[in-house]
Structures are given as C-alpha cells and as structure tokens.
Amino acid sequence: xxxxxxxxxxxxxxxxxxxxxxxxxxxxxxxxxxxxxxxxxxxxxxxxxxxxxxxxxxxxxxxxxxxxxxxxxxxxxxxxxxxxxxxxxxxxxxxxxxxxxxxxxxxxxxxxxxxxxxxxxxxxxxxxxxxxxxxxxxxxxxxxxxxxxxxxxxxxxxxxxxxxxxxxxxxxxxxxxxxxxxxxxxxxxxxxxxxxxxxxxxxxxxxxxxxxxxxxxxxxxxxxxxxxxxxxxxxxxxxxxxxxxxxxxxxxxxxxxxxxxxxxxxxxxxxxxxxxxxxxxxxxxxxxxxxxxxxxxxxxxxxxxxxxxxxxxxxxxxxxxxxxxxxxxxxxxxxxxxxxxxxxxxxxxxxxxxxxxxxxxxxxxxxxxxxxxxxxxxxxxxxxxxxxxxxxxxxxxxxxxxxxxxxxxxxxxxxxxxxxxxxxxxxxxxxxxxxxxxxxxxxxxxxxxxxxxxxxxxxxxxxxxxxxxxxxxxxxxxxxxxxxxxxxxxxxxxxxxxxxxxxxxxxxxxxxxxxxxxxxxxxxxxxxxxxxxxxxxxxxxxxxxxxxxxxxxxxxxxxxxxxxxxxxxxxxxxxxxxxxxxxxxxxxxxxxxxxxxxxxxxxxxxxxxxxxxxxxxxxxxxxxxxxxxxxxxxxxxxxxxxxxxxxxxxxxxxxxxxxxxxxxxxxxxxxxxxxxxxxxxxxxxxx
Amino acid sequence: xxxxxxxxxxxxxxxxxxxxxxxxxxxxxxxxxxxxxxxxxxxxxxxxxxxxxxxxxxxxxxxxxxxxxxxxxxxxxxxxxxxxxxxxxxxxxxxxxxxxxxxxxxxxxxxxxxxxxxxxxxxxxxxxxxxxxxxxxxxxxxxxxxxxxxxxxxxxxxxxxxxxxxxxxxxxxxxxxxxxxxxxxxxxxxxxxxxxxxxxxxxxxxxxxxxxxxxxxxxxxxxxxxxxxxxxxxxxxxxxxxxxxxxxxxxxxxxxxxxxxxxxxxxxxxxxxxxxxxxxxxxxxxxxxxxxxxxxxxxxxxxxxx
Ligand SMILES: [Zn+2]
Numbered sequence: 005x006x007x008x009x010x011x012x013x014x015x016x017x018x019x020x021x022x023x024x025x026x027x028x029x030x031x032x033x034x035x036x037x038x039x040x041x042x043x044x045x046x047x048x049x050x051x052x053x054x055x056x057x058x059x060x061x062x063x064x065x066x067x068x069x070x071x072x073x074x075x076x077x078x079x080x081x082x083x084x085x086x087x088x089x090x091x092x093x094x095x096x097x098x099x100x101x102x103x104x105x106x107x108x109x110x111x112x113x114x115x116x117x118x119x120x121x122x123x124x125x126x127x128x129x130x131x132x133x134x135x136x137x138x139x140x141x142x143x144x145x146x147x148x149x150x151x152x153x154x155x156x157x158x159x160x161x162x163x164x165x166x167x168x169x170x171x172x173x174x175x176x177x178x179x180x181x182x183x184x185x186x187x188x189x190x191x192x193x194x195x196x197x198x199x200x201x202x203x204x205x206x207x208x209x210x211x212x213x214x215x216x217x218x219x220x221x222x223x224x225x226x227x228x229x230x231x232x233x234x235x236x237x238x239x240x241x242x243x244x245x246x247x248x249x250x251x252x253x254x255x256x257x258x259x260x261x262x263x264x265x266x267x268x269x270x271x272x273x274x275x276x277x278x279x280x281x282x283x284x285x286x287x288x289x290x291x292x293x294x295x296x297x298x299x300x301x302x303x304x305x306x307x308x309x310x311x312x313x314x315x316x317x318x319x320x321x322x323x324x325x326x327x328x329x330x331x332x333x334x335x336x337x338x339x340x341x342x343x344x345x346x347x348x349x350x351x352x353x354x355x356x357x358x359x360x361x362x363x364x365x366x367x368x369x370x371x372x373x374x375x376x377x378x379x380x381x382x383x384x385x386x387x388x389x390x391x392x393x394x395x396x397x398x399x400x401x402x403x404x405x406x407x408x409x410x411x412x413x414x415x416x417x418x419x420x421x422x423x424x425x426x427x428x429x430x431x432x433x434x435x436x437x438x439x440x441x442x443x444x445x446x447x448x449x450x451x452x453x454x455x456x457x458x459x460x461x462x463x464x465x466x467x468x469x470x471x472x473x474x475x476x477x478x479x480x481x482x483x484x485x486x487x488x489x490x491x492x493x494x495x496x497x498x499x500x501x502x503x504x505x506x507x508x509x510x511x512x513x514x515x516x517x518x519x520x521x522x523x524x525x526x527x528x529x530x531x532x533x534x535x536x537x538x539x540x541x542x543x544x545x546x547x548x549x550x551x552x553x554x555x556x557x558x559x560x561x562x563x564x565x566x567x568x569x570x571x572x573x574x575x576x577x578x579x580x581x582x583x584x585x586x587x588x589x590x591x592x593x594x595x596x597x598x599x600x601x602x603x604x605x606x607x608x609x610x611x612x613x614x615x616x617x618x619x620x621x622x623x624x625x626x627x628x629x630x631x632x633x634x635x636x637x638x639x640x641x642x643x644x645x646x647x648x649x650x651x652x653x654x655x656x657x658x659x660x661x662x663x664x665x666x667x668x669x670x671x672x673x674x675x676x677x678x679x680x681x682x683x684x685x686x687x688x689x690x691x
Numbered sequence: 692x693x694x695x696x697x698x699x700x701x702x703x704x705x706x707x708x709x710x711x712x713x714x715x716x717x718x719x720x721x722x723x724x725x726x727x728x729x730x731x732x733x734x735x736x737x738x739x740x741x742x743x744x745x746x747x748x749x750x751x752x753x754x755x756x757x758x759x760x761x762x763x764x765x766x767x768x769x770x771x772x773x774x775x776x777x778x779x780x781x782x783x784x785x786x787x788x789x790x791x792x793x794x795x796x797x798x799x800x801x802x803x804x805x806x807x808x809x810x811x812x813x814x815x816x817x818x819x820x821x822x823x824x825x826x827x828x829x830x831x832x833x834x835x836x837x838x839x840x841x842x843x844x845x846x847x848x849x850x851x852x853x854x855x856x857x858x859x860x861x862x863x864x865x866x867x868x869x870x871x872x873x874x875x876x877x878x879x880x881x882x883x884x885x886x887x888x889x890x891x892x893x894x895x896x897x898x899x900x901x902x903x904x905x906x907x908x909x910x911x912x913x914x915x916x917x918x919x920x921x922x923x924x925x926x927x928x929x930x931x932x933x934x935x936x937x938x939x940x941x942x943x944x945x946x947x948x949x950x951x952x953x954x955x956x957x958x959x960x961x962x963x964x965x966x967x968x969x970x971x972x973x974x975x976x977x978x979x980x981x982x983x984x985x986x987x988x989x990x991x992x993x994x995x996x997x
Contacts, residue, residue: 143769148763151769420777432897434777434808434907435778
C-alpha cells in the first residue's frame with residue numbers, strides 16, 4: 005500500500021494492525037495469513053492452519069482477537085502447551101493494545117483474578133495451558149465465563165489433539181468437547197500446527213467440527229541441509245561433536261533424548277572448550293529464560309537440550325540443529341529441525357544415530373499410555389474408597405510408580421472416570437468404564453510404525469527433505485539438492501582415536517549425585533549427599549559392574565575408579581571409616597569391595613551391618629512408601645559404629661531407601677555423618 | 692417437549708453456575724410456568740424472545756433476573772457436560788422422565804429439577820415407596836417381602852438414603868432394600884438427602900450405579916451435604932414420587948416418618964398403605980384411622996399394586 009502524496013490512502017485496518025503488531029512500517033502479510041484472519045473474523049469459520057514454523061500464526065490470532073474485540077465480541081481463549089515460551093509474542097500483542105492474562109503452572113495469576121477480569125471485560129486474550137483447563141477451579145469458575153461470551157478459541161499445536169499425532173496429550177482430548185459448548189456452537193476456532201499429515205489433519209478436523217477451512221503452506225525448508233550418520237558409540241559421537249561443532253554455522257541446538265545425555269554432552273563439550281550449556285526439564289524456569297536469551301543473541305554456540313526446548317522457541321537465525329540421538333518419529337524430527345535457519349540462506353540439520361536410541365524410544369513408547377495393570381490397581385483403590393483419596397494415599401496402597409499413578413489418573417480424569425477434587429485428591433465418578441484396549445493398541449502400533457519410519461529416514465539414499473515432506477503429505481516434486489544424499493557428500497566420523505579414547509574416559513568418570521531422602525526422616529538422621537560411579541546401563545563403567553556381579557568379584561579398575569571419585573569429591577568432614585551394605589544374594593561381594601576401598605584410602609573397614617531377614621530386592625518395589633516399608637527392620641548393627649564420618653558402600657542403588665535406612669540406623673547409634681558411595685545407579689533396571 | 696423447553700427450565704432454576712442473579716425458587720419457577728401456560732407460550736420461547744420475558748416477568752421474577760438466568764446457556768452447558776462425563780443426568784421437571792406424580796402432588800413445592808444417576812429408565816415404572824422409623828428383626832422381613840411384592844407386580848421400589856449427617860431417620864432401610872433388590876435382580880430408586888456425589892461415596896452404592904443396578908436421585912446439587920432440612924425435603928420427594936407408599940413402622944404423632952405420612956394421608960389417603968401386622972408401631976394404626984389403607988398382613992400388599 006503506497007500513500008499518494010496529498011491523496012487518501014486506501015484504509016486497510018488489518019494491515020495497519022499488522023504493522024503495529026510487528027513494529028515494522030513495511031510489514032506485509034505472508035501467504036494465507038490475511039485469508040485465515042478474514043475467515044475467522046468475517047465469516048466466523050473454523051480454521052486449521054498447517055504452516056511451517058515461522059509462518060506467523062501468532063499474527064493471525066493476535067490480529068483476529070484485535071478485530072473481534074473491536075466488534076464487541078468476547079475475549080480469545082488460547083490453549084497452548086508452550087506458554088512459558090511465548091513471552092516475546094505476548095509483548096508484541098501488548099503493543100497492539102491487547103490485554104493478556106496467562107494461566108499456567110508457572111504464572112502467578114489465580115483463577116479468581118481471571119474471573120474478576122472476565123467479569124469486568126478487561127482482558128482480551130486468555131492464555132492457558134491444557135493442564136490448567138483440567139483444573140477444577142478453572143473448569144468451574146473461568147470456563148463458564150469464557151464459554152458464555154467467546155470471541156475466538158485458538159488451539160496451538162493442535163496435532164496434540166489427535167491420537168495419531170506424534171505428540172498426543174490426554175489433556176487435549178477434552179478440548180474438542182469443550183469448544184462444542186462455546187458460543188452457540190459457532191465460535192470461530194483456529195487450530196495451528198506445523199506438523200500434521202493428512203491422517204492427523206482429518207482427525208483434528210473431525211474433532212473441531214466438520215466445516216473446517218484448512219490453510220496449508222508448503223513445508224519444504226529452503227536452504228536447510230539435512231544429513232544423517234550412524235555412530236553407534238556415544239564416545240564416537242562426542243568426539244565428532246568436539247571436532248565439528250566449531251565449524252557449524254552460527255548458533256544452534258543439540259538435541260538429546262534424556263536429561264542424563266544432556267548433562268554428559270554439555271559437560272564434555274564445555275571441557276573441550278566449546279561455549280555450550282545444558283537445557284532440560286530439570287532446568288529451573290529462571291535459568292531457562294537466561295539460556296534461551298543467550299542462544300537467541302548468539303551468546304552461546306549451542307544449547308544442549310531435551311525436547312523441553314522445543315515447539316515455540318523462536319530464533320529465526322538458528323544456524324543448526326544436531327540430534328545426538330534419534331527421535332522416535334519423523335514428524336517430531338521435522339518439527340525440531342524445522343526451527344533451523346528460517347531467516348538464513350543456509351542452515352544445517354544433522355542426525356547422529358546411536359545404538360542406544362531404540363531402547364530409549366521403546367521406553368518412551370511403553371510409557372506413553374498407562375499400563376492396564378496400573379490403571380486397574382489405581383482404579384481399584386478409588387473404587388473401594390468412600391470419598392476422595394489423595395495421591396499419596398493411592399501410592400501407599402498400590403505398588404506402581406508415582407509417575408505412572410499420575411499418568412493413570414490423568415487418563416482416567418480425561419475419560420470422566422475419576423474427578424479431581426481440591427488439591428491432589430481424586431474420587432471415582434458414577435460413570436462406568438472399561439479400558440480402551442483397542443484404541444491404545446492401534447495408537448501404539450502407529451508409534452511403532454513411526455519409529456520404523458525414522459530408521460528408514462536414517463538409512464534412506466534418496467532426498468531427505470523429500471522423505472520428510474512426503475510423510476507430511478506435502479509433495480516436494482523433486483530433490484532438495486542440498487541434503488547429503490542429493491549432494492553425495494556425507495558426514496565423516498572422527499578419525500582421532502585419541503579424542504574417542506578421551507570421550508570414553510570422560511563417560512567413565514561421570515559420577516552421579518545421590519540425593520539423601522528427606523521424607524519422614526528427622527534431620528539428624530539423614531544421610532549426606534552421596535556419589536555413584538555410573539548408570540547400570542552406561543557404556544562407561546556399566547559393563548564392568550555387570551561383569552563383577554556375575555563373577556562375584558569386582559575388578560581392581562572399579563576399586564581404583566571409586567577411590568579416584570572419592571578423592572576428587574573430597575566429602576567433608578573427611579570419612580574416617582568404611583561400612584558396607586550386606587546382601588544375601590551377592591555374599592561377600594560388597595563387603596570385599598568396601599574393604600578394598602578402605603585399604604586404598606588407608607582408613608578402617610568395619611563390617612557392622614547385618615541383614616535381619618530376607619526381603620525381596622528393592623528393585624521389585626515400585627514406589628517410595630512401598631520401598632521404605634520393605635526396608636524398615638531389614639538390617640541390624642552387629643556392633644556399635646565408630647564415631648567418625650563414614651562411607652557407606654553398596655554396589656547398586658535402586659530406590660535409595662536401603663542406604664537411607666542403614667545410614668539412619670548408624671546415625672542413631674552414634675556414628676558421624678554417613679556418605680553413601682555406590683558403583684551403579686540401577687533406577688528402573690528391569691528385575 | 693422440545694429441548695429448548697428443558698434447557699430453559701433448567702436455566703431458570705440453575706444452581707450449578709455462579710451468577711449475579713438468584714435462581715428461581717420452586718414456587719417462583721412454577722408460578723412462571725403457570726403464567727406461560729396461561730398465555731399459551733412455550734417456556735422454551737423465553738430463551739430467545741425478549742418480549743415474552745417481559746410478558747411473564749412479575750414481582751421478584753423480573754425481566755432482568757430472567758435474562759440473567761437464561762443467558763447463562765453456555766456456562767451452564769459446561770457444567771452439564773462435566774456432570775454427564777461423570778455419569779450424572781439433570782432432569783428438568785418438564786422432562787418426560789421426570790416423575791409426573793411428583794409434579795402433580797407437590798405442585799408449586801415440586802423441585803424444578805432432579806439429579807439422577809444410574810438406571811434412570813426405572814423412573815418410568817410405577818413405584819412403591821417403603822418408609823419406616825426403624826429397622827429391627829421384626830421389620831426387616833416385612834421390608835424384604837414388600838420389595839419382592841413390588842418386583843412381582845413390575846413396580847420399582849423407592850427408598851430414602853440416609854444423609855451424611857446420620858441423624859438416624861431411615862437409617863439402614865436403603866441397605867435392606869438394596870440387598871433384597873439385588874437378590875430379586877430388580878433396580879430400586881434411592882432418593883438422597885445429600886448431593887449425588889456425596890450419596891455415592893459408599894463404594895457399594897457407586898458400583899451399583901455404575902452397573903445400572905440402581906437409580907440414584909437427588910433434588911440437590913451434587914456436592915451438597917445433608918442436613919435436617921434436606922432430609923425433610925427428601926422424605927417429601929420419596930412420598931410424592933411414589934404411586935403408593937408403604938409405611939412399615941411409624942411412631943404415633945412424632946418423627947419424620949409420621950410427619951410425611953400424615954401429610955400424604957391428608958392429601959391422598961389411598962396412596963398411603965399402612966402396615967398394622969406384627970412389628971408395626973402405634974402410628975401405623977393411627978394412620979389407618981385417618982384414612983390410610985390397612986395392610987394387616989404383608990401378603991396382602993400385592994393386591995394394592997396395580
Ligand atoms: Zn535432498
């Protein structure tokens with residue numbers, strides 16, 4: 005639109021609003037943006053936009069909100085799992101004069117405040133996480149207010165609504181039902197996703213109402229060069245990263261599948277002189293903000309992250325995305341690499357495949373749905389209860405892990421089988437219910453299929469971009485011309501045997517902290533923070549620990565490693581003696597290990613802990629109350645402890661309750677502070 | 692009746708969502724229904740037609756209050772959705788499944804809606820209410836035989852459930868009726884003195900509801916706690932929704948069983964069957980003296996269930 009000198013400019017309120025929103029006077033709409041806004045505002049349609057990351061979906065819903073509010077309609081409800089990552093967008097919305105309120109687990113806004121603002125009509129945009137939608141306060145207070153006078157409903161990452169999506173979330177399931185109660189059933193709805201194939205689009209459309217207009221852009225990412233290589237051993241991948249990270253364009257993200265891997269990769273790269281930081285679900289909110297900002301301003305070479313840094317993170321000049329391990333689905337993979345280089349001419353996405361990938365993926369697939377046995381156990385408790393039962397009480401009555409109890413309850417809540425009452429308590433409703441075996445089986449099969457597709461992606465000799473866009477039902481027509489297969493240029497493994505050996509040694513020396521249990525144990529009887537040398541399944545020390553348990557004798561190397569770890573750690577006050585956890589199954593294995601460690605440290609070994617009676621191994625107990633109950637009374641002291649600080653040695657730690665119970669007994673009997681030392685962490689090891 | 696009628700009726704007495712205006716009390720609700728009937732207007736028309744609202748508004752039931760109640764459609768729909776997800780149905784007094792007798796007998800005191808869960812279809816059957824002051828060794832077999840007689844006649848039994856307050860009235864009769872109904876494979880109607888969620892806190896009751904082996908009914912919002920007042924209201928509903936009420940044991944001139952039975956006898960003596968055989972109390976004979984049907988032997992009960 006050009007102003008004619010002295011003439012009248014053609015009024016285009018939508019474009020003016022866009023320019024205000026973006027703060028750029030020359031901003032213009034991207035393809036489909038204006039059409040989507042018009043469909044929502046002028047025709048009150050239900051709209052699904054399937055557009056690649058960076059297309060500008062937030063401009064659509066902010067402008068639509070702005071225009072609908074000008075027409076006197078109610079506020080917009082935006083449901084997104086990514087609110088914590090939306091700070092920048094919210095600032096932009098406020099430039100447009102939109103009054104936003106966020107209700108999620110990290111915001112301080114209460115449902116009461118929100119209700120008041122809704123009643124006084126002084127909020128334009130309510131941002132809520134899907135989890136909060138399920139919160140009884142929100143459902144009972146805010147939802148009716150919103151639903152009675154809706155302007156627009158926006159469902160971000162709408163593929164989460166579909167069982168078939170790679171990222172299905174139980175909390176999303178109720179959204180379809182919710183919006184059928186909004187307005188007179190004709191509230192405009194906007195669903196957004198960057199990643200959905202035809203099957204998911206169809207499923208989403210079914211759940212949002214039949215008349216849905218879809219705006220689908222091309223998903224091809226110009227200038228994004230894809231490549232993949234199989235490097236089975238973690239050490240090979242670490243060596244490769246150490247060598248190649250510096251040559252990557254700009255700043256980027258290195259994705260790992262687990263928090264432990266994030267820690268390993270980021271520590272290793274730091275040691276190798278790279279400017280990286282770790283970012284995962286374990287990172288506290290304030291740190292996340294700082295880290296996101298540092299990456300955004302290219303103040304870091306890379307963030308090493310789990311998928312916690314994911315959808316919604318906005319950095320148009322992201323230079324590269326490297327996957328240290330293979331994600332479970334090509335759609336998830338596309339979504340993560342799709343963040344790279346939107347505003348750059350050249351960017352890179354590299355997939356490093358390891359041999360541990362499939363195990364981790366299997367774990368995620370198995371964990372995605374609650375096990376029918378767990379569901380039955382949890383439901384049995386609620387079925388027999390006269391009134392609400394707290395999460396803690398449920399946990400004490402079933403031998404199911406906390407996380408699995410929570411997953412089961414969430415599933416049951418969404419299905420209307422249980423209802424959450426005030427706090428963390430649940431009550432069985434009057435609805436009859438049977439476990440949906442068929443639905444869950446078909447979704448699990450779909451996940452297995454995706455997993456296979458990801459392996460196919462890694463091994464394909466065809467164009468990789470075409471492989472991905474085909475899966476998303478977007479026909480590229482021809483090769484991208486820049487992936488490794490198109491260019492016939494492949495990632496070369498590191499040839500530095502020295503660097504690989506250093507990476508192996510690094511992985512072997514990654515002691516883990518053992519946090520003392522606090523629950524139910526008086527302060528004076530708690531253990532100190534302890535150390536474990538390895539994970540049971542780690543490629544570092546794991547195999548030697550496993551072999552030692554098979555042979556009935558731990559190798560000298562392990563004793564040496566323990567001594568080195570203790571020396572480097574230097575617990576304070578310095579331990580003056582060593583005790584061991586006796587085990588019926590492994591005989592003298594642990595006492596002999598403890599004795600050898602004591603000798604090497606030149607302190608006393610006192611064989612005072614004795615087993616009172618045979619119990620099932622801790623690994624067979626699934627949650628804390630059960631583990632604590634199993635341990636209590638299982639051990640006795642054959643003689644009084646020495647009064648100095650002590651190292652308490654065991655070969656494996658499962659729940660930690662054994663160490664805590666023995667430590668507590670020794671403290672009560674007059675020992676000094678107790679420092680647990682363990683060879684391997686066996687958490688989640690299959691019995 | 693159209694679904695608009697039900698919705699309008701439910702909205703007018705809606706206690707589920709918080710509103711700026713008070714929901715209509717039973718008396719106000721039925722007064723309004725009378726006025727719409729007199730004007731030949733369908734209650735459903737109130738939903739959309741402002742002129743109709745103006746026509747029927749009267750006194751405290753102002754047009755503003757009506758509008759405030761009727762415009763809360765969507766907010767209300769969420770609550771209905773939540774309830775039905777959890778297995779609870781809300782029956783408006785203008786719904787086919789709503790017991791007509793209840794409306795006819797209670798007139799302007801009739802609850803404008805009932806919450807129901809489980810086998811709501813049995814509300815369409817003819818019904819025998821069983822009430823008693825107490826259950827003892829003599830009374831229990833009488834109650835069991837009464838349930839069996841109802842089953843043979845194809846009637847549903849109606850019984851009051853004790854509220855959480857546990858003030859003793861009707862205590863344990865519901866347990867006997869449930870047990871005997873289970874043995875007869877029949878589906879009783881249990882009227883609660885508290886909200887349905889609370890009434891279903893007992894695992895046994897909840898399972899019967901889930902298995903559609905029981906119809907649980909309450910005039911109160913689902914999380915209401917029982918009180919003496921809700922217990923009285925429950926007793927009135929038990930009597931009023933039943934085609935016949937069998938009074939098994941009743942003290943003379945005192946207690947809730949007497950009070951409710953007396954009111955029923957005064958209005959419709961033929962609807963009250965008073966047991967005067969072994970185990971009955973002085974109040975039973977007194978009720979017969981005032982016009983209630985005499986059941987001197989429980990074997991004769993079936994003669995009155997037709
Ligand atoms: Zn290519």
